[in-house]
Amino acid sequence: MTAMPPAAGRDPIAVLQGVFGFPGFRGPQSEIVAHVTAGGSALVLMPTGGGKSLCYQIPAICRRGVGVVVSPLIALMQDQVAALLQRDVAAAALNSSMSFDAQREVEGRLRAGALDLLYVSPERILVPGFLDRLAHCDIALFAIDEAHCVAQWGHDFRPEYRRLAVLAERFPRVPRVALTATADPRTRAEILAGLRLEDARVFVSSFDRPNIVYRVEQKAEAKSQVAAFVDRHRGETGIVYARTRSRVEGLAEHLEARGHRTVAYHAGLDAAVRAAALEYFLQEDGVVAVATIAFGMGIDRPDVRYVAHADLPRSIEAYYQETGRAGRDGAPAEAWMIHGADDVMRLRAFIAESDAGEERKAFERAMLERMVGFASTGRCRREVLLAHFGETRPGPCGACDNCLDLSPRNDVTEAARQALSCVYRTGERFGAAHVADVLVGAETEKIRSLGHDRLSTYGIGKALAKSQWRAVFGHLVGEGLLEPDPAMHGGLRLGDDARVRAVLRGEAKVEMRLPSAQRGRRGAGRSDAAAALAPVHDAMFQALREHRLELARAQGVPAYVVFDDRSLADMAARRPTTLAEFAGVFGVGTAKLQRYGESFVGLIRALVAAERGGR
Numbered sequence: 001m002t003a004m005p006p007a008a009g010r011d012p013i014a015v016l017q018g019v020f021g022f023p024g025f026r027g028p029q030s031e032i033v034a035h036v037t038a039g040g041s042a043l044v045l046m047p048t049g050g051g052k053s054l055c056y057q058i059p060a061i062c063r064r065g066v067g068v069v070v071s072p073l074i075a076l077m078q079d080q081v082a083a084l085l086q087r088d089v090a091a092a093a094l095n096s097s098m099s100f101d102a103q104r105e106v107e108g109r110l111r112a113g114a115l116d117l118l119y120v121s122p123e124r125i126l127v128p129g130f131l132d133r134l135a136h137c138d139i140a141l142f143a144i145d146e147a148h149c150v151a152q153w154g155h156d157f158r159p160e161y162r163r164l165a166v167l168a169e170r171f172p173r174v175p176r177v178a179l180t181a182t183a184d185p186r187t188r189a190e191i192l193a194g195l196r197l198e199d200a201r202v203f204v205s206s207f208d209r210p211n212i213v214y215r216v217e218q219k220a221e222a223k224s225q226v227a228a229f230v231d232r233h234r235g236e237t238g239i240v241y242a243r244t245r246s247r248v249e250g251l252a253e254h255l256e257a258r259g260h261r262t263v264a265y266h267a268g269l270d271a272a273v274r275a276a277a278l279e280y281f282l283q284e285d286g287v288v289a290v291a292t293i294a295f296g297m298g299i300d301r302p303d304v305r306y307v308a309h310a311d312l313p314r315s316i317e318a319y320y321q322e323t324g325r326a327g328r329d330g331a332p333a334e335a336w337m338i339h340g341a342d343d344v345m346r347l348r349a350f351i352a353e354s355d356a357g358e359e360r361k362a363f364e365r366a367m368l369e370r371m372v373g374f375a376s377t378g379r380c381r382r383e384v385l386l387a388h389f390g391e392t393r394p395g396p397c398g399a400c401d402n403c404l405d406l407s408p409r410n411d412v413t414e415a416a417r418q419a420l421s422c423v424y425r426t427g428e429r430f431g432a433a434h435v436a437d438v439l440v441g442a443e444t445e446k447i448r449s450l451g452h453d454r455l456s457t458y459g460i461g462k463a464l465a466k467s468q469w470r471a472v473f474g475h476l477v478g479e480g481l482l483e484p485d486p487a488m489h490g491g492l493r494l495g496d497d498a499r500v501r502a503v504l505r506g507e508a509k510v511e512m513r514l515p516s517a518q519r520g521r522r523g524a525g526r527s528d529a530a531a532a533l534a535p536v537h538d539a540m541f542q543a544l545r546e547h548r549l550e551l552a553r554a555q556g557v558p559a560y561v562v563f564d565d566r567s568l569a570d571m572a573a574r575r576p577t578t579l580a581e582f583a584g585v586f587g588v589g590t591a592k593l594q595r596y597g598e599s600f601v602g603l604i605r606a607l608v609a610a611e612r613g614g615r
Helices: 012-018 029-037 054-062 074-086 100-111 130-134 159-170 185-194 222-232 245-257 271-283 316-323 341-353 358-376 381-388 413-425 432-440 445-450 466-478 497-504 528-533 538-555 565-574 590-613
Strands: 042-045 066-070 091-094 117-120 139-144 176-180 201-204 212-218 238-241 261-265 287-291 306-309 333-339 482-485 491-494
Touching: 012 029, 012 054, 029 042, 029 054, 029 201, 042 185, 054 066, 054 117, 054 139, 054 176, 074 091, 074 117, 074 271, 074 590, 091 100, 100 130, 139 159, 159 185, 176 185, 212 381, 212 466, 222 238, 222 245, 222 306, 222 333, 245 261, 245 287, 261 271, 271 287, 306 316, 316 358, 316 381, 341 358, 341 432, 341 466, 341 482, 358 381, 358 466, 413 432, 413 466, 413 482, 413 491, 413 497, 432 445, 432 466, 466 482, 538 565, 538 590
Parallel strands: 042 176, 042 201, 066 117, 066 139, 091 117, 139 176, 212 333, 238 287, 238 306, 261 287, 306 333
Antiparallel strands: 482 491
16 A cells, blocks of 8 residues: 555644644654654654654654554553543544444444544454455554564563564555664664564664652662652652562552552452552552552553562563653652562572573573662663663763762671671571571571571671661672572572682772661652642642542543643643633643633632632
8 A cells, every 4th residue: 555645734743732732842753753754664762751652643643544553452552542532633442342332333433534543452453354454444654562572582572563564564655663662772673673674764762761760779678668668759659569469469558558549450360350450540649559560561651750669670671661651741750679689589590490491591691680780780870771772871860879879888898708708608508688697696596406606607797787788698699799599499609709709808899888777767758759740839739630630530531631740730830821821831732722721721710819819
């Protein structure tokens, strides 16, 4: 089918401003939109929150025909369609959750040429006969979202994505756009080959998310640490990731008991329970989702203010993908993680015991070691993160814990020598917790029964608290001086021989920032991210937020589909009292001006009058 020229009068910048309410394109968006609108194919690598969707939505609206979007999850389709309908864009989805009559109605609109965008799953587009039906329609473009799913070595591989190469055969003249936020150089090559996009232009944006602050802590008392962190973000929407189902449920119950609105989500729950949990998280403000990685790509909520990891992710790609769900609206957000030696042990054991081939296991071990290096580094975390994706940062970011913490690093060489010696003398078969007990001279039945109270290393480490020893062990694992032994089910063994000998002989120093013996509790006040959203008119911001929620509930759509927090913050700062002023608010296009203008302007007028009357 021949690619059609743009429809008369549909200028991309006019669509950007009139339909989406954005003043201008960001970064490479303008060049990408122009290329695709003119009929070119592309691979778009852009961080979450960078505006990938506009790179195919605007060309689909500008070009003749329907833009067919391949999306991996039903929830993601529903969010995108709901947001487009709010802007009066003719959009629909076809998926298995719809009734037969609803699917037939959408296919009728497709045949009639009444759609600008149609969202389908990779399984749906490959159903026999569906491509034949598409061949009788005007197709503006094909967009393949979450394209990293094509990579066999990736963290979200979906074999159906490999079969999407058929689009190149069946529709050689129709532009195809593959989009992802997560692709190292190896994955990019797989996408281009797997989707037959060898002749497509590749647009690579910076992988940096400057609005996210990255913080990593050594794991001590995980439940207490997670609770203290979430307390600091009270009232904000966030996600807490944990590795196991039982851990998810325990953390969710603990946070609920502390007064947080919480949902648990994991693959072991009944499908209806999972669906209800997801809907609650998407529809309501200030909800904390505690979840395994099953709570994944379908999260398109823009105002998630934090993502917390209670356990170490298995790779930097997974970490980047998961933390990328924070701050999609561009407002300040936080990515926080705790990790310890036990995390590394469990992940290594999982890899060793899996049914994967040796090549795959070697790849996964390498990915895990890079993740451990990121978690344990004393360098700028953003530099390390971007380097993994082949990007060089000119200097420290000033927005991660290592950059923000100006305290000097401690010389822990003597503690490292004590730890290495104790691991050796206990037989290289015990975990960090037991070895730390030996070092501090704990009087436990396990120590007595094993005779470890008679070792020369018993009690030599009383200068450090047990929580500090946990941090030391985590650092030694990260530096390769110690390594978990999967065969010993959690035991630590000595790592790189040359480096271990150098430390034990006093030929090499070990430095790290040692946590204080008494962990200080941070106040449970609002986070910097929340404060930055509406720094002056906080009361007005909250009133606008409540009004948005009422309007959303009346329509049965997520609150952020009406307006995201960035738009509300702009309203609170501008305080528009006329429709003309409201039209200048970020994210207000023609449709939303007509749909919500009078309602919000009326509320703002009343709030401004109340402020003046109270003075």
